[in-house]
Amino acid sequence: MSLDILTPERISQWIGFLVAIALITGVLMVGCRRLQEMIRLFAFQSFVLALLTLLTGFSAHSLHPYFAAGITFFGKCFLIPYFLTYVMNHVQMRREVETVVSLPTSMLLSGGLIMMAFYFSHFIPISGTDLLSKLLGLSISLVLIGLFMMMTRKKAFTEVIGLYLMENGVYTLTIATIFEMPAIIEMGIFLDLVIGVLVMGVWVYRIKQTFDTVNIEELRKLKG
Amino acid sequence: MEIVLLFLIPILTALFCLIPRSIQPIGCIQCFGMALFCGFGLWVIQKIIASPNPLHYWGNWMYLDAISGLMIVLICLLGFLASIYATGYMANEVEERIENLWKLKGFYGLFNLFILTMLMVVTTNSIGLLWVGIEATTLVSAFLVGYYNKQSNVEAAWKYIILCTVGIVFAFIGIILVYTAVTQAGGNKALGLSWDYLITIGSQLNPKLIKVAFIFILVGYGTKAGLAPMHTWLPDAHSEAPTPVSALLSGVLLKCALYGILRFSMIANLTSAVTVTQPLLITFGLISLIIAAGFILVQRNIKRLLAYSSLEHVGIITLGLGFGSPLAVFGALFHMINHGLAKSLMFFSAGNLTLKYRTKDMERVQGAFQLMPLSSVALLVGGLALAGSPPFSLFISEFYILYGGIKAHHWVASILLLLFLIIIFGGLTYHFGRMVIGPQPTTSPSSQTIPKGEINRSGPIAVLIPLALILLLAWWIPAPLLHLLNDSVRLITGGHL
Amino acid sequence: MESSVIVLLQVGFMLLLSPFINTLMKKMKAILQGRQGPPLMQGYYDLLKYFRKETVVSEQASWIFSITPLVVFSSTLVAALIIPTFFHVAAINFLGGIILLLYLLGLGRFFMVSAAMEPGGGFCGMASSREMMLSTLIEPVMLLSLFVFATMAQSSNLTSIMNWLSGQGLALITPGYIVAFLALMIVCIAEMGRVPFDNPETHYELTMIHEGMLLEYSGKPLGLMFWSSWMKQLLLLSLLASFIPPWKIVDFTSLQSILMAILLYLLKLLFLCLFVVLIETTIAKVRLFRVKDLLGASFVLAIIALILSVHQATAGGIKP
Incomplete structure (x- = not known):
């Protein structure tokens, strides 16, 4: 009886919901005004993705995704958000998001990006199931939204978050293809991400130190 | 055994560099370490040449074939040259811009780590670890680019790290798609990311998927290789990094990224996706060439000029790979080595000049011949070599690429290549000629105070070795190198072209 | 026969129940805030009061000012007929009903905005410009989210x-459906002029939107305007209610079935009222300039819903 909710059709339905939630979280990240909120949304989205991984692991009857879900949960829900918050507090920047494009417009544009992503996901011939194509759409949307966020936000810090939003998109793609990568490679990639966020945190700090601001519009000396 | 030692040496060198308490011994340790590194590199290469099949180490994690051998040659050679140059250059910098010894030790630590990551990129068997390696090179070299911590350094480092990381995310999508193609073709999941396995299963992969994957890979690693229009980080990073690092970035790192693209194009060429990969490579190569030509003509900053010249040469190599005929591929691979040598020569001699004049502005570096004859002659001669004039090996490799392109009936691309080579030739000779031969600027008061003579002893040595090498390579390619090149060409073109 | 019964029932219901529902919401809110609140019949008393009062019309106002209450009232009433209330059958039904619904609401709004500018009062003009800004944001979202259901x-x-819907049962609860419902809910609340967007209870000039447009009206026209805005509120609530499960297909031959349907509808309505009131007591009104953020978000929600549902349909999820 308790397993009744985990029949294949039900799982597909659950995955649909999680995809919707992850998409909405992505849009909200573009639309939110405070950096802290943005980090929390990122953690929440990663949590949703970890759940997605668990579900796919359950439906694929394989142990490997559980491992990936665990890593994601630990790394992206705790480690990376914690570190981002630490950097944010340490650098003492203004906690509001500053944008080139206004927030409602960017939300609308990201809606357009989502449409584009789902449209183009049909052209990538990962054949088949409803689940896969949904996850593919989600992943491309997140990548595009992350890229959009990086292009339109003025703070170095938001660029890092945008980058990790993109990374979440790529991670979704790994779920979509139901990874059974050798574990050592997965560990390597994970380590790279964590070190990446550390290094970028260091650079945000240095930008603050040398420019006395984290506004990347100041970074325009080098040209030509 | 030998591969373990090869990996250990940069680590050990970095550690030993921490010990001394003055500047001089650190440089000696670094040079000695890199000389050893070269030696072991040669040992590994000798093994590669001796064995009929590609070498495997550490189970299946390391995979060394002729192409990796070629890259190891490049890494060893340029690592060694850059170390020699760095001993003098960094000693000068300690007097002027580096506050304390620990910062200098940090430089050598990062330098060796950088070499280590590049070594990992070219020796790994797994496309996943290749990705990790390329990202690691970005993370490490960003610290080298921003080493002086001035505003312009930090800006360059930030742009570098962000752009390349975004690029690398795209490349990762490509990797996942390739892996998906393998699982779809019913391949072995545990091996699905290994080069050797991918080559064997390559022809069964879904060509559509591989096409999409290749586009992602090309955009992703192309960002790192500095292909236009994703090149915007390149001039910044190359001009702001300390000069020895600029030489490594331009001479080796760009080629490591190209190596990634090359490996993927080898797999893609096994399927019908070859109809997409070659035009894409040609297009990106031409765009890079055109953009580089434009910026070279109007450039004022010497290190940015050299960076754009790297962009040009990366474009040429990509074109050669895109032409796909054995001759063009041979030219492209040979050009990788030649450009690495010539570019380090240029960076070193330009570095000597900038240290002397304390500016990178070419308007203010004029008449250098009267001040430092050796470096400035090297700059002029190297400039000619870089522009592709005859008595140097760059001419030979560019000629091979052009000839290969024409033989493969890529008329338009070949003609454009020739045209832009001529334009760039004009630009480079104009700039370097003015710097070296032109009159010394008498208007500025500071010029009076510049004393004559070279700035240090290691600078000229580091300049002369690559100069000799590019002269030598034009007439005679050593048998092992020729063997590596021929084997690589055979692997890449695979007999199916 | 059957349809005329429905028309009559629906017209009567809309006319009679809308003041009650409005007062009910006020009362609920008052109770939640620990106040006593108005008596439940207050809406009717108000209407009676307005209809007894004298009408004063500004000298500057033209005929538009005087016909507007009638236009608004009748357009809202017709719009109310398009929406199924107690039964799954609406009084007027034809293809393109949802488009007509929006146009009727738009017609009412157009006249209201023009009329508000007629007498030349400063606050009226401000309120109408705000109303137009809101409506440009609301209408596309509403249309889009309704289109999700339509597709x-x-x-x-x-x-x-x-x-x-009633044929689908619970299998219908797909991501697309829920997201679309959320988007619809947000815009309906905006259209009703309720709290995160507008506060129906203040007459504080700087914040009011809908109330601001009624400032120059008095007497019977004012009564009509109030009545039609209550009706609009009820019709939007009914629209929302009709998308909440469970659904019941009514058998018009049995009285019991009809009564059950009415009861079900009233329950859903009550639930929605409670929900809206809960939002109103817990969330503060957002600044006018941030309203567009919220509506932008709901637009994107609607887009996501559309994508998900279309995707589901093409990937062979639910068969229409």
Whole structure:
């Protein structure tokens, strides 16, 4: 009886919901005004993705995704958000998001990006199931939204978050293809991400130190 | 055994560099370490040449074939040259811009780590670890680019790290798609990311998927290789990094990224996706060439000029790979080595000049011949070599690429290549000629105070070795190198072209 | 016969119940805030009061000012007929019903905005400009989210959408459906002029939107305007209610079935009122300039819903 909710059709339905939630979280990240909120949304989205991984692991009857879900949960829900918050507090920047494009417009544009992503996901011939194509759409949307966020936000810090939003998109793609990568490679990639966020945190700090601001519009000396 | 030692040496060198308490011994340790590194590199290469099949180490994690051998040659050679140059250059910098010894030790630590990551990129068997390696090179070299911590350094480092990381995310999508193609073709999941396995299963992969994957890979690693229009980080990073690092970035790192693209194009060429990969490579190569030509003509900053010249040469190599005929591929691979040598020569001699004049502005570096004859002659001669004039090996490799392109009936691309080579030739000779031969600027008061003579002893040595090498390579390619090149060409073109 | 009964029932119901529902919401809110609140019949008393009062019209105002209450009232009433209330069948149903619904609401709004500018009062003009800004944001979202349901049911007739919905049962609870419902809910609350967007209870000039447009009205026209805005509120609530499960297909021959349907509808309505009131007591009104953020978000929600549902349909999820 308790397993009744985990029949294949039900799982597909659950995955649909999680995809919707992850998409909405992505849009909200573009639309939110405070950096802290943005980090929390990122953690929440990663949590949703970890759940997605668990579900796919359950439906694929394989142990490997559980491992990936665990890593994601630990790394992206705790480690990376914690570190981002630490950097944010340490650098003492203004906690509001500053944008080139206004927030409602960017939300609308990201809606357009989502449409584009789902449209183009049909052209990538990962054949088949409803689940896969949904996850593919989600992943491309997140990548595009992350890229959009990086292009339109003025703070170095938001660029890092945008980058990790993109990374979440790529991670979704790994779920979509139901990874059974050798574990050592997965560990390597994970380590790279964590070190990446550390290094970028260091650079945000240095930008603050040398420019006395984290506004990347100041970074325009080098040209030509 | 030998591969373990090869990996250990940069680590050990970095550690030993921490010990001394003055500047001089650190440089000696670094040079000695890199000389050893070269030696072991040669040992590994000798093994590669001796064995009929590609070498495997550490189970299946390391995979060394002729192409990796070629890259190891490049890494060893340029690592060694850059170390020699760095001993003098960094000693000068300690007097002027580096506050304390620990910062200098940090430089050598990062330098060796950088070499280590590049070594990992070219020796790994797994496309996943290749990705990790390329990202690691970005993370490490960003610290080298921003080493002086001035505003312009930090800006360059930030742009570098962000752009390349975004690029690398795209490349990762490509990797996942390739892996998906393998699982779809019913391949072995545990091996699905290994080069050797991918080559064997390559022809069964879904060509559509591989096409999409290749586009992602090309955009992703192309960002790192500095292909236009994703090149915007390149001039910044190359001009702001300390000069020895600029030489490594331009001479080796760009080629490591190209190596990634090359490996993927080898797999893609096994399927019908070859109809997409070659035009894409040609297009990106031409765009890079055109953009580089434009910026070279109007450039004022010497290190940015050299960076754009790297962009040009990366474009040429990509074109050669895109032409796909054995001759063009041979030219492209040979050009990788030649450009690495010539570019380090240029960076070193330009570095000597900038240290002397304390500016990178070419308007203010004029008449250098009267001040430092050796470096400035090297700059002029190297400039000619870089522009592709005859008595140097760059001419030979560019000629091979052009000839290969024409033989493969890529008329338009070949003609454009020739045209832009001529334009760039004009630009480079104009700039370097003015710097070296032109009159010394008498208007500025500071010029009076510049004393004559070279700035240090290691600078000229580091300049002369690559100069000799590019002269030598034009007439005679050593048998092992020729063997590596021929084997690589055979692997890449695979007999199916 | 059957349809005329429904028309009569629906007209009567809309006319009679709307003041009550409004007062009910006020009362609920008062109770939640620990106040006593108005008596439940207050809405009717108000209407009676307005209809007894004298009408004063500004000298500057033209005929538009005087016909507006009638236009608004009648357009809202007709719009109310398009929406299925107690039964799954609406009084008027034809293909394109949801589009007509929006146009009727738009017609009322157009006249209201023009009339508000007629007498030349400063606050009225401000309120109407705000109303237009809101409506440009609301209308696309509402249309889009209704289209999501329409694409699912493959019909733009609300009655056939309802028929399809009740045939689906719980299998219908797909991501697309829920997201679309959320978007619809947000815009309906905005359209009702309720709290995160507008506060119906203040007459503080700087914040009011809807109330601001009624400032120059008095007497019977004011009564009509109030009545039609209550009706609009009820019709939007009914629209929302019709998308909440469970659905019941009414058998018009049995009285019991009809009564059950009415009861079910009233329960859903009560639930929605409670929900809206809960939002109103817990969330503060957002600044006018941030309203567009919220509506932008709901637009994106609607887009996501559309994508998900279309995707589901093409990937062979639910058969329409």
